Amino acid sequence: MAILVKNLKKKVLENAKESDQIIIITGYFSPDMIDEIAKMGVPFVYYYGMYGIDKIAKPVYDKLISINNSNSNLKLKFVHTQRVHTKCYLFYKNTKLENALVGSANCSINGLCSIENAEMLIELNKKELKSDRYLFELNEYIKRIEKIAIDISDPAIVPKKLKDVKKHRKRGKDKIQDSGNPLSAIMPLYKVDKKGRKKTYKAGGPNWGNQKGNVATKQDAMEAYIPILTEHLDKYPLLFQPYPVDRLTTGGKKTRKSDPVTVIWDDGEMMTMTFQGTQRAYPSKQNPLMVYPKQLSYGDDSTKRGGAVLGKYLRKRMNVDPFHIITINDLKKYGRDHILLTYVSPGLYTADFSGTPLT
Template identity: 30%
Template sequence: MLYTEDLEELIFHRHQMHETDELIVLSGYLGPRPVARLEELPFNSTVIYGMYGSEGIKPTLHNSLTSIQGSAANLNIFYSQLPVHSKCYAWRRRGEIIHALVGSANFSVNGLTTPFREVLAETTFDTFRPLNAYIQHVLNNSISCLEIGTERIIESIINAEFCSMSLLGRDGEVQNAAGLNWGQNPNNHTTPNDAYIALRTQHIRDYPHLFQPKQINPQHLDNRGRMQRHNDSIEIIWDDGVTMEGLLEGSQPVNGMIYPKQISSFPAKAELGEYIRTRIGVPLGQPVRRHHLERYGRTDIQVSLLGDGVYKFDFSV
């Protein structure tokens, strides 16, 4: 069986079909949100970050994963010292694989929730033994996320791209009913704290590796019968360690391709607005103004890519 949609729910409910006591996740790249969700499962889970061996890991993602490791009693997170790009999900009983999925989907929100971009396929019984041996070989060459030294963390931030995204409108003020004040327009179908961060064409031109073009969704048509484009889910890790799920939404043409035009929180649009208001000391439900941001100490957010659909948002002063 081949799967192209709802991969996250597939992974987190597959154990209901099999008598298992362990889940092994081997993934080239990781996102903190699905890793943290493993604590909900009624058995032990092991997660291996595969590309650590060649790329190291960025400090923000490492700190998020070690925080999850410290709070989850039924989870072990490892970093492979071999460069491994595989994506394997194996359910075991008493150390033997009883069911497995392999394919292209990384264990991240972006890798598991974008329909038709990634696939996972069931493996057959005759692959269980060699797959188990392969996973054990990677594990034997892995270290706990709690054991690594700072040299591998520092190495991974060399040549990183950092995009400064302004929270102000083009007139130099926070917009009255857009951006951080998106929800302040009573005529919109929004709540007062709804917010987004504008993704401008210059950001895309200057940092082409940070933001990817939007893909067409073949199953969704607009009211004119035209195929709509995906709003890709991402994971956001803030400089203070807070994580949230985000959405690259809207559409704008850049260099002959269609890109998203804003970043919002997901599924609640107000999560982003509430978070920013709390950090800068503006009461919830009230509009944000430039002087609030200046009093806080900055009017922009520095954005960098940590991995597959995982971003760092730095709003520190």
């Protein structure tokens, strides 16, 4: 038996590689984590327990269908008669349950790639246990869940369409329009000058890589981030939550980033991102324990490409050069000057940057 508080994703993938059958139940998930496990080719059944047959957002559902259709070894199932918040990873060999991980971590990038001590999984290994009783009871639990689950292709599942955003007029000194939905925020890619005119950032936002002394000289596109204003923090506390001012990665390095989150874009693109930077200390500047993020950008450290991934993606959508400095006219021509960011579940968001169709 082992208690795991770091490198959880690595442990899950190691167990998956040594198995000939995988069963996972978690309350929440991210499609990219499901896809990564499925691509290993091992027969894999995933049960998700906290959505219900009519609550899953359509962009997330569509992505799951695509992943399901691309991996013949994968079976995706909804627990549909009750809510199940379990986090249970079971690994079989020759039809027998050999190892299990149970604890707090969802099957998501956010859950399995969190900083040390944020999540926990306890390993129950058949070779180390004096009795098989724990594994037997887990296997029986799986059978009970199977009885109350349906396949993702079942017509009873009706994905929830995202509501059309009705922009509310700005009030007083407001810089951004209100989406009317506490889980969806309008994220401008521009700033407003003292005369009320829209202007893009010279060396920030979509043009982050244009700043002097930028060290990302070997990137294949200009770096970009999505700005988070203090007004966003006030209006959308569920979307933009604080994180500890002193954070260490699992490798022991200091970081100014949050745990990674998964963002599904309106065109189906799936991106690992992190909330970054700092603004507004909590509870006070004099005694900061938590800080709020200043921006959202690409955040998979393994690629060492940072914000260039987001910058390249946005520019490709806009049909401009990867190093083009984006202007207000560019945004007008594209047909959209903001990104609509929507919270779906812990560690999972959707982003809408749909503009004028590209020709």
